[in-house]
Amino acid sequence: MTLLSVLGVLSSAIFSGTSLLYTTLGEIIGQRSGIVNLGLEGVMLVSASAGFAVTAITDNPYLGVLVSIIAGGLMNMILGFLVISRRANQLASGLALMFFGFGLSAWIGRSYVGAKIKGLPRFPLPGSSNLPVLYSSLFNFDLLIYLVIPMAILIWWLLFRTRWGLGLRAVGENADTAFASGRNPLLIRYQALFAGGLLTGLGAAHLSIAYTMNWMEYMTAGRGFIAVALVIFSKWNPLRAIVGALLFSGAVAFQLLLQSSGIQVSPFLLDTIPYVLTILVLIVWGGTRRHTAPASLGRVYQGTE
Amino acid sequence: MRQILNALKRSDWVGQKYVNAVLRYVFMMLFAFLLFGIILLISGKDPIQSYKDIFSSTLGSAYGLSEVIVTMTPLLVTALAVALPSRIILINIGVEGQLYMGACFATWGALAFGHLPAWILLPMMILLGMAGGSLWAFIPGYLRAMGIVNETITTLLLNSVAPMIVSFFVFGFWHSPMDTNKTAIFSPSARLPTLFNTRIDLSLVFALVLLTLFWLVMKYTRWGLEMRAIGGNPQAARRNGIPVKLYLISIMCIGGAIAGLAGMAQVSGFYGVLLANFSRGIGFMGFLISWLAGGSPLGILLTSFVISIIIRGGNLLQLTIDLPYAVINVLLAFTLFVVLARPNFLTQRKEA
Numbered sequence: 093m094t095l096l097s098v099l100g101v102l103s104s105a106i107f108s109g110t111s112l113l114y115t116t117l118g119e120i121i122g123q124r125s126g127i128v129n130l131g132l133e134g135v136m137l138v139s140a141s142a143g144f145a146v147t148a149i150t151d152n153p154y155l156g157v158l159v160s161i162i163a164g165g166l167m168n169m170i171l172g173f174l175v176i177s178r179r180a181n182q183l184a185s186g187l188a189l190m191f192f193g194f195g196l197s198a199w200i201g202r203s204y205v206g207a208k209i210k211g212l213p214r215f216p217l218p219g220s221s222n223l224p225v226l227y228s229s230l231f232n233f234d235l236l237i238y239l240v241i242p243m244a245i246l247i248w249w250l251l252f253r254t255r256w257g258l259g260l261r262a263v264g265e266n267a268d269t270a271f272a273s274g275r276n277p278l279l280i281r282y283q284a285l286f287a288g289g290l291l292t293g294l295g296a297a298h299l300s301i302a303y304t305m306n307w308m309e310y311m312t313a314g315r316g317f318i319a320v321a322l323v324i325f326s327k328w329n330p331l332r333a334i335v336g337a338l339l340f341s342g343a344v345a346f347q348l349l350l351q352s353s354g355i356q357v358s359p360f361l362l363d364t365i366p367y368v369l370t371i372l373v374l375i376v377w378g379g380t381r382r383h384t385a386p387a388s389l390g391r392v393y394q395g396t397e
Numbered sequence: 398m399r400q401i402l403n404a405l406k407r408s409d410w411v412g413q414k415y416v417n418a419v420l421r422y423v424f425m426m427l428f429a430f431l432l433f434g435i436i437l438l439i440s441g442k443d444p445i446q447s448y449k450d451i452f453s454s455t456l457g458s459a460y461g462l463s464e465v466i467v468t469m470t471p472l473l474v475t476a477l478a479v480a481l482p483s484r485i486i487l488i489n490i491g492v493e494g495q496l497y498m499g500a501c502f503a504t505w506g507a508l509a510f511g512h513l514p515a516w517i518l519l520p521m522m523i524l525l526g527m528a529g530g531s532l533w534a535f536i537p538g539y540l541r542a543m544g545i546v547n548e549t550i551t552t553l554l555l556n557s558v559a560p561m562i563v564s565f566f567v568f569g570f571w572h573s574p575m576d577t578n579k580t581a582i583f584s585p586s587a588r589l590p591t592l593f594n595t596r597i598d599l600s601l602v603f604a605l606v607l608l609t610l611f612w613l614v615m616k617y618t619r620w621g622l623e624m625r626a627i628g629g630n631p632q633a634a635r636r637n638g639i640p641v642k643l644y645l646i647s648i649m650c651i652g653g654a655i656a657g658l659a660g661m662a663q664v665s666g667f668y669g670v671l672l673a674n675f676s677r678g679i680g681f682m683g684f685l686i687s688w689l690a691g692g693s694p695l696g697i698l699l700t701s702f703v704i705s706i707i708i709r710g711g712n713l714l715q716l717t718i719d720l721p722y723a724v725i726n727v728l729l730a731f732t733l734f735v736v737l738a739r740p741n742f743l744t745q746r747k748e749a
């Protein structure tokens with residue numbers, strides 16, 4: 093086990109963790125306002141395919157990222173219409189959105205399977221240029237990676253230090269009370285879902301345009317569900333989500349490390365770690381910290397007479 | 398005389414209600430087909446011809462119909478696995494995982510005891526499958542009954558764990574010498590018998606029997622009554638001496654067992670081999686079906702049938718219209734969206 097392989101693992105953990113963290117941040121905003129989006133997988137797929145297609149056509153990765161972000165926001169608006177305006181069940185609507193994403197992304201990406209694109213440009217980590225080339229090449233990151241931690245802090249600040257965030261959390265706790273104090277729960281939930289969709293789109297853009305730089309059907313491979321687990325794991329807190337995303341993608345990286353050092357552990361068992369860990373954490377919190385989840389999460393706001 | 402008149406009036410009213418409901422769903426379907434028609438048009442295909450093909454290939458021949466029923470069978474079972482717990486307000490979104498565990502356990506039976514005759518092996522695989530599914534449902538059921546963790550979250554998380562356990566075995570101990578991503582093909586005695594020379598297998602009978610049983614139990618037995626009481630008001634039910642915790646755990650386990658049976662039927666009947674990631678959302682689709690059908694057995698049957706027509710019709714998109722198979726999910730989702738959104742001009746005001 094050389095230093096090089098350890099650093100290589102770290103670098104790949106950062107790459108795979110970035111899209112996870114953006115997506116998780118998006119889901120945190122939605123859930124803080126009281127809406128569970130189980131269709132994350134579908135939202136990510138549509139964003140990833142749309143962004144990839146635009147990048148392939150225009151040869152401009154930044155334009156691709158922009159389209160990804162907008163696609164994410166629009167996908168979440170479908171969910172918003174169903175669960176906010178039409179008061180449909182959130183879980184069922186989310187799953188329907190997931191199936192929609194499977195289909196739509198296959199349709200969008202059908203002519204781009206195997207296409208080659210110019211990915212997001214990468215810049216060396218400041219200070220890493222002194223290292224030998226072999227090492228410094230591991231620390232060439234794209235813009236989205238540099239922005240992800242500031243973004244998490246920004247979302248934390250928005251949620252916990254601004255009026256808008258206070259209103260959003262109030263709606264997530266009790267929409268009726270929030271309404272009584274002069275807020276519009278429907279509008280706030282739409283805003284939260286749209287903002288969350290933008291972030292999910294950013295995560296998906298990083299996946300297809302910066303990290304893998306290709307498109308194939310169902311390329312997210314469960315990342316949407318990992319993000320939902322991560323939201324719970326991080327107790328609906330953007331700052332904890334940073335640690336969680338590192339831990340979750342670290343588990344994947346750890347398995348690469350084990351393989352490179354010749355230890356035989358099934359990658360599939362290691363892949364279960366994030367989920368098992370989340371369940372264990374939930375059990376430990378069980379009786380004591382029951383009130384961390386937004387209280388009206390998943391409930392339909394029927395309107396106040 | 399008056400009673401008869403009243404009864405007539407009532408039956409007429411009930412009939413009217415059903416006609417309205419059916420009409421409403423037909424309109425919703427038409428709307429969804431219209432939306433998907435736009436997608437087909439953009440892809441440069443003729444929507445009317447495509448829809449004609451979809452319906453003629455599924456409903457137009459005995460073979461097509463039998464394939465629809467093959468697709469429908471697991472959906473019936475998974476929907477039931479959601480519908481039963483939903484009667485006592487348990488949200489079992491973990492059917493996908495329970496299905497995988499059922500398939501995993503049943504496969505162990507098929508591989509380890511493949512030499513046994515079918516009349517011992519099949520019942521054993523069924524029991525193993527149900528055990529696997531109910532084990533996977535016991536965890537959330539227990540945690541919920543003890544008030545530790547909400548079952549929605551745990552079933553959702555366990556969903557993602559189960560396919561990995563299956564992959565662990567398939568890629569690890571069980572893979573056949575030829576392929577890496579599947580087990581050896583099951584011996585003939587481990588296969589569910591097929592009916593009428595089609596791919597329909599015995600699990601269709603299981604599904605129909607279970608649906609009927611579900612209806613009978615809910616309507617005519619003490620268990621059904623107590624479950625309805627819990628579903629109505631858990632606090633009141635507990636104070637009336639109904640063992641709510643016991644119900645929460647056991648109904649969740651029974652739901653899991655039903656899902657496990659669906660998994661067993663998939664590997665033993667449909668595939669005859671355990672593939673990694675074989676389900677591709679059957680469990681989630683079951684959740685949607687149960688929810689759309691409001692948990693009623695007849696509704697589950699009808700909804701599954703319609704959804705199966707769409708899924709089967711999707712094969713055509715790939716074969717004759719050269720669109721990726723997954724695109725049919727768009728039509729499916731449009732249908733679901735339209736039903737979930739319940740357009741105003743179609744619904745009557747309904748008092749809850």
